[in-house]
Amino acid sequence: MIEFTRANGCNIIRLEVPGRIEYRDVVLRTVSSACKLMIPDSRSHASRCSEFTAHMVSAIGEAYNNIVLHGYAGREIGSVRMQIESSFDWMRITISDLGASFDPFQAPPPDLEALPESGLGVFIMRSFVDEVSYTAGPPNILTLVKRLDGDDGNGPNRVGLTEGKAS
């Protein structure tokens, strides 16, 4: 299910997919399209648009992986709901699921010098956006905010955590 509305100067896209890895591409193509809508004059801002899209797609891809590979592992697979809100210079994506809670702020930072082969997803997600908040569910609600002239993606961002019911 996908829905598009416009309210208070913001584009709002809502998407709901089954919590399976096969739907990852649908989710990421929706995010990519939303980025292009947000920066419509992509010819004159090609580099900025490309970087913003790369960062947002990377962050959401890791968030989605966590939900479908870990949150719904070993339990009944529910849906993943995503809402993308964007104005001319910011985008906020809220993802909710009914799987096991996964607090992204408890993940230890990777030792990049050791060339790790795993444990990089949360670091990538946090590094490429300006704000992260998480409420443990059900439903678990993860919110990522990125501004057009925000963080350059060189390290973990400021964080805000709202604790809900523990899993």
Place this chain on the structure above:
Amino acid sequence: MHFHLSTQNGVSVLVIEGELDALSVVELRPLISQVGEERPPKMVVDLSRLRLIDSSGVGAIVALFKVVRAYGGNLVVDGVRDQPLAILRLLHLDRVLIREVAR
């Protein structure tokens, strides 16, 4: 994701196209074992046609790099750009893996 391994002028060239992610990375794992057995001394991973990579895909590239390094071989990544380049830079892997960075 599609990939193919060939030999050009004594160098093993692995071309990976499309998306290397949690869904497709399992297809690449047997090749990592194959490289460990065949032990090519020089290897280039051509990512010029790679559109998207995630942490799982990065893990596979790093695993391949470690396999080649373990037997004393040399591996470089070539042609990476856009989203995959942003990921490799964030993880400081550009310093380790990349021979020529698209700019």
